[in-house]
Amino acid sequence: MAISDYIPFIxxxxxxxxxxxxxxxxxxxxxxxxxxxxxxxAEKMRDxxxxxxxxxxxxxxxGLDEAMGxxxxxxxxxxxxxxxTGVGLAYLMQWWMSAVDFQIVVQGxxxxxxxxxxxxxxxxxxxxxxxxxxxxMLALNxxxxxxxxxxxxERFLRVSDDRYMIxxxxxxxxxxxxxxxxxxxxxxxxxxxxxxxx
Amino acid sequence: xxxxxxxxxxxxxxxxxxxxxxxxxxxxxxxxSLLDDPTVRPPLVLNNRTPGEITExxxxxxxxxxxxxxxxxxxxxxxLAGVGTIMxxxxxxxxxxxxxxxxxxxxxxxxxNFVFWxxxxxxxxxxxxxxxxxxxxxxxxxNRSAEAMxxxxxxxxxxFPGIHVGRVWMAWMLAPIPNSNIIWPxxxxxxxxxxxxxxxxxxxxxxxxxxxMIPDFATLRDRAHRRLRAGSxxxxxxxxxxxxxxxxxxxxxxxRHWHRYEKAYxxxxxxxxxxxxxxxxxxxxxxxxxxxxxxxxxxFPPYFVAGAIFGGFAMVLFLLIPAREVYPNFKDLLTLHHxxxxxxxxxxxxxxxxxxxxxEFFIAWYSVNEMELYVFINxxxxxxxxxxxxxxxxxxxxPNVFWFKWVRQNPLAIWLVACAVTVGMxxxxxxxxxxxxxxxxxxxxxxxxFPTTVDVLTFTGSVGIFLTLFLLFMRFLPMFAMAxxxxxxxxxxxxxxxxxxxxxx
Numbered sequence: 216m217a218i219s220d221y222i223p224f225i226x227x228x229x230x231x232x233x234x235x236x237x238x239x240x241x242x243x244x245x246x247x248x249x250x251x252x253x254x255x256x257a258e259k260m261r262d263x264x265x266x267x268x269x270x271x272x273x274x275x276x277x278g279l280d281e282a283m284g285x286x287x288x289x290x291x292x293x294x295x296x297x298x299x300t301g302v303g304l305a306y307l308m309q310w311w312m313s314a315v316d317f318q319i320v321v322q323g324x325x326x327x328x329x330x331x332x333x334x335x336x337x338x339x340x341x342x343x344x345x346x347x348x349x350x351x352m353l354a355l356n357x358x359x360x361x362x363x364x365x366x367x368x369e370r371f372l373r374v375s376d377d378r379y380m381i382x383x384x385x386x387x388x389x390x391x392x393x394x395x396x397x398x399x400x401x402x403x404x405x406x407x408x409x410x411x412x413x
Numbered sequence: 414x415x416x417x418x419x420x421x422x423x424x425x426x427x428x429x430x431x432x433x434x435x436x437x438x439x440x441x442x443x444x445x446s447l448l449d450d451p452t453v454r455p456p457l458v459l460n461n462r463t464p465g466e467i468t469e470x471x472x473x474x475x476x477x478x479x480x481x482x483x484x485x486x487x488x489x490x491x492x493l494a495g496v497g498t499i500m501x502x503x504x505x506x507x508x509x510x511x512x513x514x515x516x517x518x519x520x521x522x523x524x525x526n527f528v529f530w531x532x533x534x535x536x537x538x539x540x541x542x543x544x545x546x547x548x549x550x551x552x553x554x555x556n557r558s559a560e561a562m563x564x565x566x567x568x569x570x571x572x573f574p575g576i577h578v579g580r581v582w583m584a585w586m587l588a589p590i591p592n593s594n595i596i597w598p599x600x601x602x603x604x605x606x607x608x609x610x611x612x613x614x615x616x617x618x619x620x621x622x623x624x625x626m627i628p629d630f631a632t633l634r635d636r637a638h639r640r641l642r643a644g645s646x647x648x649x650x651x652x653x654x655x656x657x658x659x660x661x662x663x664x665x666x667x668x669r670h671w672h673r674y675e676k677a678y679x680x681x682x683x684x685x686x687x688x689x690x691x692x693x694x695x696x697x698x699x700x701x702x703x704x705x706x707x708x709x710x711x712x713f714p715p716y717f718v719a720g721a722i723f724g725g726f727a728m729v730l731f732l733l734i735p736a737r738e739v740y741p742n743f744k745d746l747l748t749l750h751h752x753x754x755x756x757x758x759x760x761x762x763x764x765x766x767x768x769x770x771x772x773e774f775f776i777a778w779y780s781v782n783e784m785e786l787y788v789f790i791n792x793x794x795x796x797x798x799x800x801x802x803x804x805x806x807x808x809x810x811x812p813n814v815f816w817f818k819w820v821r822q823n824p825l826a827i828w829l830v831a832c833a834v835t836v837g838m839x840x841x842x843x844x845x846x847x848x849x850x851x852x853x854x855x856x857x858x859x860x861x862x863f864p865t866t867v868d869v870l871t872f873t874g875s876v877g878i879f880l881t882l883f884l885l886f887m888r889f890l891p892m893f894a895m896a897x898x899x900x901x902x903x904x905x906x907x908x909x910x911x912x913x914x915x916x917x918x
Contacts, residue, residue: 249913
């Protein structure tokens with residue numbers, strides 16, 4: 216009995232490719248020697264119509280996301296929403312506490328005057344926006360995710376140091392173990408490796 | 414290199430067994446980063462360090478035991494911190510009477526220390542946020558440690574308003590939490606604005622610092638896992654693999670992730686910029702909204718912000734100049750060019766602060782307000798003249814040595830000026846607070862303030878807490894933003910020949 220017997224719609228699809236040992240294939244990775252070579256390989260990957268692929272580099276390489284054709288992120292919209300939520304909640308809280316729930320005379324000023332509420336309203340807007348930008352970024356990236364098939368590769372662990380890699384997932388409709396390997400070789404990739412899925 | 418310890422080079426280098434090869438710099442350029450030609454950008458990383466070497470330099474000291482100097486300094490600062498903690502406990506148990514406060518001078522060293530520390534905390538976010546928006550790439554060498562320093566300074570700052578309220582166990586009533594008295598905090602008080610401003614600043618600085626470290630945590634995690642796979646079984650390797658692994662949240666250096674990460678970083682920088690300016694403005698309103706002569710001035714918000722940046726940069730220089738001496742190869746990442754840039758910022762903000770001092774005096778005379786003018790003349794010539802002239806000497810006179818190029822390019826000279834500025838900025842807050850309070854409108858209300866031993870030990874205790882936290886940071890966390898440094902090296906640029914580019918773009 217597996218969980219998917221009870222919840223049929225999460226039934227994992229059969230893997231498209233399996234290795235000789237019967238494990239599902241996550242994808243294929245190739246290493247590139249220099250930033251320029253991975254950059255130009257990424258341009259060719261983008262033009263050849265792959266969908267589920269990624270470039271791994273130890274730092275945010277300038278212009279690489281455009282070379283890959285990455286869509287612009289929706290993050291600014293989320294952050295703006297967060298900021299306005301903070302502003303609204305902070306103003307509402309101060310107004311309700313000072314002017315509605317418990318009115319106290321302070322220096323004879325009106326209970327609901329907006330001017331003294333400005334600093335805290337601003338600060339809370341900043342606070343909510345900051346939380347949204349960090350956690351929004353992580354959520355859009357699908358993090359935290361502590362395990363990943365790529366971490367199986369010994370070579371992949373060197374990406375965080377000074378290596379550059381391209382990975383193509385087996386889920387990509389254009390993926391084929393033999394042809395994709397040849398394609399990566401033609402782009403200048405070395406040490407091409409098939410990665411097993413978890 | 415061995416297969417078991419891929420960082421044997423680093424281990425040997427840190428043990429003083431070998432130096433990494435360096436090429437002699439061109440004559441007349443200091444360490445190679447001081448170029449007279451303004452059309453040529455000085456190198457941000459010296460000796461042609463590759464991304465791999467940057468990883469080695471920055472991770473090396475995290476993964477290897479520290480030298481004797483570290484233990485000696487740590488012993489000293491943690492003793493100070495311990496004494497400070499005992500003083501705080503003594504204050505809580507006994508009451509604020511253990512300080513030298515009187516009914517006349519109700520704020521003295523406590524709030525001086527608060528404003529001093531919170532001011533220091535402004536340089537970190539300024540470097541990370543404002544210099545990021547202005548695309549000042551030299552910030553990559555200093556931003557990590559400046560942000561760390563910010564957080565530690567804000568921790569020290571947070572102690573003082575918390576304990577000076579007298580009944581510390583009631584401090585939670587600052588938060589808008591329903592309580593048995595039914596009433597809410599007074600949102601028309603700048604003291605409450607301050608609670609929100611400092612709280613937000615602390616949280617946002619922490620998020621900013623943490624986000625910048627996620628990729629570097631992942632680098633340390635991967636290095637530890639590589640050692641585990643090679644057969645290493647030491648406790649340190651396990652701890653690094655799992656602690657850094659947890660903190661890195663599974664970051665895997667994907668370009669699709671980097672795209673969102675860079676956007677998030679720019680957004681955080683954009684919202685942190687007005688935040689930096691707002692926090693010290695709000696701190697200044699604690700004083701400026703009071704009707705006390707000497708405090709009731711409109712110049713306070715910009716004057717406080719300039720002073721905060723001034724004092725904060727001085728503290729960054731105070732900490733980083735020794736750090737680049739004790740850790741081998743740090744001079745390749747933190748060059749004389751960086752130090753000169755920060756010295757220039759100290760000079761500029763020093764003049765802003767000097768201008769504010771002069772303008773305060775001018776307005777006191779121009780307002781034809783007898784009380785206001787008296788306070789200012791009393792500051793300069795009254796019983797606290799020595800504090801006033803220490804402030805003027807340290808903040809207005811001393812930084813002018815930075816007009817001379819050879820001073821700006823000499824780390825020891827910069828460090829001495831940074832010490833002077835730090836002292837001067839503490840005295841600035843003391844002068845503002847105590848000289849305004851110690852003489853009220855009637856001569857019968859004139860009293861002097863005398864600090865007690867507890868006052869002095871609590872302040873030195875906060876210095877101890879600050880330095881202890883910074884030493885722990887130097888030992889256990891990546892002190893440089895590795896990913897950002899790699900991105901600004903020519904070897905990391907796909908459009909430069911060093912990065913493998915063949916045709917010209």
